[in-house]
Each structure stands twice: as C-alpha cells, then as structure tokens.
Amino acid sequence: xxxxxxxxxxxxxxxxxxxxxxxxxxxxxxxxxxxxxxxxxxxxxxxxxxxxxxxxxxxxxxxxxxxxxxxxxxxxxxxxxxxxxxxxxxxxxxxxxxxxxxxxxxxxxxxxxxxxxxxxxxxxxxxxxxxxxxxxxxxxxxxxxxxxxxxxxxxxxxxxxxxxxxxxxxxxxxxxxxxxxxxxxxxxxxxxxxxxxxxxxxxxxxxxxxxxxxxxxxxxxxxxxxxxxxxxxxxxxxxxxxxxxxxxxxxxxxxxxxxx
Amino acid sequence: xxxxxxxxxxxxxxxxxxxxxxxxxxxxxxxxxxxxxxxxxxxxxxxxxxxxxxxxxxxxxxxxxxxxxxxxxxxxxxxxxxxxxxxxxxxxxxxxxxxxxxxxxxxxxxxxxxxxxxxxxxxxxxxxxxxxxxxxxxxxxxxxxxxxxxxxxxxxxxxxxxxxxxxxxxxxxxxxxxxxxxxxxxxxxxxxxxxxxxxxxxxxxxxxxxxxxxxxxxxxxxxxxxxxxxxxxxxxxxxxxxxxxxxxxxxxxxxxxxxxxxxxxxxxxxxxxxxxxxxxxxxxxxxxxxxxxxxxxxxxxxxxxx
Ligand SMILES: Nc1ncnc2c1ncn2[C@@H]1O[C@H](COP(=O)(O)OP(=O)(O)O)[C@@H](O)[C@H]1O
Ligand SMILES: [Mg+2]
Numbered sequence: 001x002x003x004x005x006x007x008x009x010x011x012x013x014x015x016x017x018x019x020x021x022x023x024x025x026x027x028x029x030x031x032x033x034x035x036x037x038x039x040x041x042x043x044x045x046x047x048x049x050x051x052x053x054x055x056x057x058x059x060x061x062x063x064x065x066x067x068x069x070x071x072x073x074x075x076x077x078x079x080x081x082x083x084x085x086x087x088x089x090x091x092x093x094x095x096x097x098x099x100x101x102x103x104x105x106x107x108x109x110x111x112x113x114x115x116x117x118x119x120x121x122x123x124x125x126x127x128x129x130x131x132x133x134x135x136x137x138x139x140x141x142x143x144x145x146x147x148x149x150x151x152x153x154x155x156x157x158x159x160x161x162x163x164x165x166x167x168x169x170x171x172x173x174x175x176x177x178x179x180x181x182x183x184x185x186x187x188x189x190x191x192x193x194x195x196x197x198x199x200x201x202x203x204x205x206x207x208x209x210x211x212x213x214x215x216x217x218x219x220x221x222x223x224x225x226x227x228x229x230x231x232x233x234x235x236x237x238x239x240x241x242x243x244x245x246x247x248x249x250x251x252x253x254x255x256x257x258x259x260x
Numbered sequence: 261x262x263x264x265x266x267x268x269x270x271x272x273x274x275x276x277x278x279x280x281x282x283x284x285x286x287x288x289x290x291x292x293x294x295x296x297x298x299x300x301x302x303x304x305x306x307x308x309x310x311x312x313x314x315x316x317x318x319x320x321x322x323x324x325x326x327x328x329x330x331x332x333x334x335x336x337x338x339x340x341x342x343x344x345x346x347x348x349x350x351x352x353x354x355x356x357x358x359x360x361x362x363x364x365x366x367x368x369x370x371x372x373x374x375x376x377x378x379x380x381x382x383x384x385x386x387x388x389x390x391x392x393x394x395x396x397x398x399x400x401x402x403x404x405x406x407x408x409x410x411x412x413x414x415x416x417x418x419x420x421x422x423x424x425x426x427x428x429x430x431x432x433x434x435x436x437x438x439x440x441x442x443x444x445x446x447x448x449x450x451x452x453x454x455x456x457x458x459x460x461x462x463x464x465x466x467x468x469x470x471x472x473x474x475x476x477x478x479x480x481x482x483x484x485x486x487x488x489x490x491x492x493x494x495x496x497x498x499x500x501x502x503x504x505x506x507x508x509x510x511x512x513x514x515x516x517x518x519x520x521x522x523x524x525x526x527x528x529x530x531x532x533x534x535x536x537x538x539x540x541x542x543x544x545x546x547x548x549x550x551x552x553x554x555x556x557x558x559x560x561x562x563x564x565x566x
Binding site: 098099 | 278315317318319336337340341345347349351352353354355356360364365367368369370416
C-alpha cells in the first residue's frame with residue numbers, strides 16, 4: 001500500500017469532527033481552564049520574573065519576546081496531545097474508529113476528522129491565550145488577529161505529525177518518546193525563550209530545517225510585534241508543504257494499521 | 261418485467277489471509293432476502309473475519325463477495341448505508357449517554373436531526389432502554405449494552421443486519437430478550453445474519469445456517485435437515501464398555517464412539533432403547549433429541565466449546 005496515496009474525502013469528515021466537539025463541549029468549563037492559566041504562569045514566572053534580569057532582546061522587552069512563543073507552544077501542544085494520546089485512546093481503547101467505519105464513513109475520513117479536530121483545539125486555545133495576553137499589552141493589533149486563522153494551520157501541522165506517531169506507536173506508552181524527544185526539545189530550541197541567533201550555526205540550521213515549532217514561533221512573533229521578518233513567507237510555505245505531506249502520510253499509515 | 265431474485269449476500273470462493281495465516285478458506289454461500297442466516301462454529305473458526313469482510317471493514321484476499329448485488333471492494337459506502345452492524349465487541353461510545361450514542365451514530369448516516377430523534381425514541385422503546393436514556397454506557401449491564409448496540413445497528417433502517425455473537429457472555433434471561441428482538445426483526449422482513457457458538461441459539465433462530473470449523477464451511481442447510489441428514493432425529497447413548505460394543509456388533513446395530521460415549525443415531529429412539537435393553541446388558545442408557553452439536557461433533561470430532 002502506498003504511503004502517499006491521496007485520500008478520498010467527503011463532507012462526512014465533519015461528522016467525526018462534530019463527535020469530538022460534542023465531547024469537548026460536555027466538559028468545556030474544564031477544557032477552557034488550561035489555556036487561560038498557562039500563559040499567566042509563564043508570563044509571571046519568565047516574563048515578569050526572570051525577565052527583570054534580562055536585557056531587551058533586539059530592543060524588545062523579554063515579556064514581549066516570549067508572549068508569541070507561549071501562543072506558538074500552545075498551538076503545538078493542543079493539537080499534538082489531542083492527536084496522540086486523545087486519538088490513541090479513541091482508536092485503541094474506546095474502539096471509536098471501528099464503530100464509525102462500520103457506517104458509510106471510511107477510515108480516511110475518520111482520520112481526517114481527527115486531524116481537523118486537533119487543529120481546532122489549537123485554534124480554540126490560541127484564541128483564549130490571545131485574549132489573556134492582550135490584557136498585558138504585550139502584542140500589537142490588528143496584526144495579531146491574523147494569529148486566529150494561522151493557529152488552525154499550525155494546528156494542522158502538529159496534528160498531522162501527531163497522527164503519524166499514533167499510527168506507528170505499538171502502545172500508548174511509546175507515545176512518551178515523541179513527547180520527550182521531539183516536543184520537549186522543540187519547546188526550548190525553536191526561538192521560543194531565546195533567539196535562534198545565539199545558537200551555533202549547525203544547531204540553528206537544524207532548528208530551521210527540522211523543528212516545526214521554529215516556523216510557527218517565527219510567524220506568530222512577526223504578527224505580535226507587527227514586524228514581518230524576512231523569513232515569514234518561507235516559514236509559511238514550509239508549514240503548508242509539511243502539513244500537506246504529513247496529513248497524507250498520517251492517513252495512509254493509519255489505514256495500514258487499522259485495515260487488516 | 262422480469263424480476264431476478266438477487267441474494268442479499270453472495271460469496272463464492274471467498275478467502276481471507278492475515279499474512280500467511282488463512283482465516284477464511286474458499287468459502288461459498290448465499291443469503292436470501294428476509295431469512296435468518298447463521299454461522300455456527302467454535303472460537304477461531306473465522307466467523308468474525310467473515311463478518312468483517314461482509315461489513316466492508318476488512319478487505320478480502322480473494323474470491324467474490326457481493327452484498328445487495330454490489331462488490332464489497334468497489335461499493336463499500338453504498339453497502340454500508342443499507343446495512344446494520346452489531347460487532348462482537350460492543351464498541352459503544354463511552355463518552356456519551358445511551359441517547360446520545362444513537363444520536364451521534366445517526367449523524368454518520370447523514371440522517372436528518374428530526375428523523376434521528378424520532379428513530380432514537382422508537383428504538384430505545386424497541387430494545388426496552390427508555391428508562392436508561394440518560395445513563396452513561398459504563399453503568400449499563402452486559403445485556404443492556406448488547407441491546408443498545410442492536411438499536412444502534414438499526415438506526416439507519418437497514419434491510420440487512422449483521423450480528424457477530426449477539427448474546428456472547430449474557431445470562432439466559434438477557435439472551436432470550438435478544439432472541440425475541442431478532443425474531444421480531446425477522447417478522448419485519450429484515451434479513452438477519454448472525455454468528456454464534458451457541459447451538460441452541462443457532463437452532464432456535466436460524467432458518468438456514470452453515471457450520472464452520474478451521475476457516476472452512478463444513479455443511480449448509482436448515483437446522484432440522486442437517487440434524488436429520490447427519491444424525492437422525494435422536495441419539496441413544498450408553499457409556500463406553502467392551503460388553504456393550506460386543507452386543508451391538510452382534511446385533512448389527514450401527515454405532516459411533518464419541519468421547520467415551522457409545523452413540524446410536526436413530527429416528528426411532530423408543531424402539532431402539534427397548535431393543536437394546538432386552539438384548540444387551542448395557543447399564544445406564546439414555547435417549548435424547550439430536551442437536552447441531554452432535555452434527556458438529558460427528559463432522560469434526562470436537563465439541564463446539566472446548
Ligand atoms: N487481525 C488478525 N491478524 C491475524 N490473525 C487474525 C486476525 N484476526 C483474526 N485472526 C485469526 O483468524 C482466526 C479466525 O478468527 P475469528 O475470525 O475472530 O474467528 P471467530 O470469530 O470464529 O472466533 C483466528 O485464528 C484468529 O486468531
Ligand atoms: Mg468471533
């Protein structure tokens with residue numbers, strides 16, 4: 001079976017998305033707390049705490065420097081964890097996918113719906129964080145409003161990456177590896193809490209070539225500072241291409257795993 | 261106009277391999293509109309694998325398989341639209357209540373909301389779960405879960421429903437409740453296909469059935485016909501002992517020794533028992549009706565449930 005066969009999708013994908021939305025809304029009060037609290041914790045500890053010992057970075061206060069990174073990290077985490085642990089539980093423990101593919105929906109549509117849902121989680125969390133952070137006057141408007149649509153695209157990227165791991169993980173515990181070996185380093189080395197420019201060249205190039213968060217941070221930061229960097233188009237292109245390729249790969253890997 | 265009767269399911273030389281392992285081997289059968297068709301066989305016979313191919317969720321390795329006259333490989337969506345499914349593992353959605361399970365499922369069939377609501381109410385009534393409407397799946401008993409899965413399988417008003425071990429693990433009362441529901445589906449003209457390793461279930465419910473063992477179909481027919489053909493109506497049983505065998509040989513009575521029991525297949529149990537009692541000294545002797553289990557035992561030398 002081909003790894004890059006283009007999946008045939010229909011509007012029925014939305015039914016899978018809707019199922020997850022319904023579950024989410026049943027507990028929405030709980031779901032809305034983390035994206036509310038998280039930026040506050042980081043802003044106070046790093047921005048206003050640690051930040052008082054840090055000189056401006058390129059003429060920007062440390063709090064203003066990390067504010068976009070917090071949004072980017074949230075975009076990454078929301079969809080990544082939704083489409084790893086969340087999807088794995090639905091696939092393996094709840095047999096939700098099995099139940100759905102006995103209906104007119106195909107496995108391709110189920111996986112596409114899951115990935116779109118993951119992206120939606122990023123979107124929801126990014127919007128909440130945007131509101132919270134804007135109260136501290138750390139981001140520029142109206143350019144920052146573009147983060148709202150962008151968060152969905154960034155979410156698609158990390159949801160697709162996550163689904164590839166979910167499709168190939170022998171059990172739920174092995175999902176810890178991508179969390180620790182991929183997500184954690186990205187959290188630190190993607191121009192999040194210090195600029196990429198302080199890194200040695202090879203590491204910096206690696207971050208640009210292979211760490212998706214680098215591109216998400218770079219775009220979000222351009223938007224919150226209302227200062228489009230030279231890389232913004234390159235980053236956007238990188239995200240679109242990688243998202244598309246990994247989306248297709250994720251669907252095919254899942255098909256391989258579940259259709260026996 | 262010429263009406264050609266198309267079987268609801270038609271399989272010819274159907275095969276399924278998992279790697280090198282052949283799970284379904286050159287199987288042929290056809291299921292007619294409106295009948296209850298059973299697949300009886302022990303665990304591992306290949307029943308679930310076969311059902312999954314019919315449900316278009318597991319691709320066949322070879323052979324022909326058509327449902328409603330459509331090929332499972334090329335028309336899965338059309339077939340699945342017309343079919344209801346009760347899988348072996350009740351994969352209900354634990355994130356939802358009883359009611360929401362049916363409503364969410366109805367969306368996968370694109371059933372308009374108002375119709376789905378009416379259908380859900382009707383089905384909850386049918387499977388006697390109205391009072392449990394708002395209960396979370398976790399708190400349902402095994403029998404209730406099975407009934408809810410049955411209701412879920414009916415949400416799209418299917419012409420064909422496939423049930424994989426519909427009563428597995430249920431107590432007798434819960435099983436009979438399911439049987440009643442299946443009988444009433446049959447009365448509505450819905451084609452019912454079921455698998456089971458309970459012979460009473462097979463003989464009670466099925467108009468026709470096949471007996472499967474080790475990936476193959478052994479025989480096909482009406483339950484009573486199969487029993488008559490392979491056994492006779494009754495079985496007279498005696499515990500195995502040399503004296504009894506000697507006597508039977510002398511009398512020229514045909515018998516088989518199965519698992520420590522001498523079995524005499526007959527259509528006239530009274531006469532046979534009387535004759536044996538007067539001619540041979542057999543000790544304890546019992547006569548009983550023959551069952552599908554006896555057919556299976558005769559054909560394979562194994563019991564259905566080891
Ligand atoms: N996904 C699979 N991969 C490999 N072997 C399988 C798979 N599913 C079932 N089998 C094997 O196929 C045989 C038939 O299984 P199954 O169809 O579940 O039988 P039944 O439903 O009659 O108990 C069994 O030996 C089982 O171990
Ligand atoms: Mg089975």
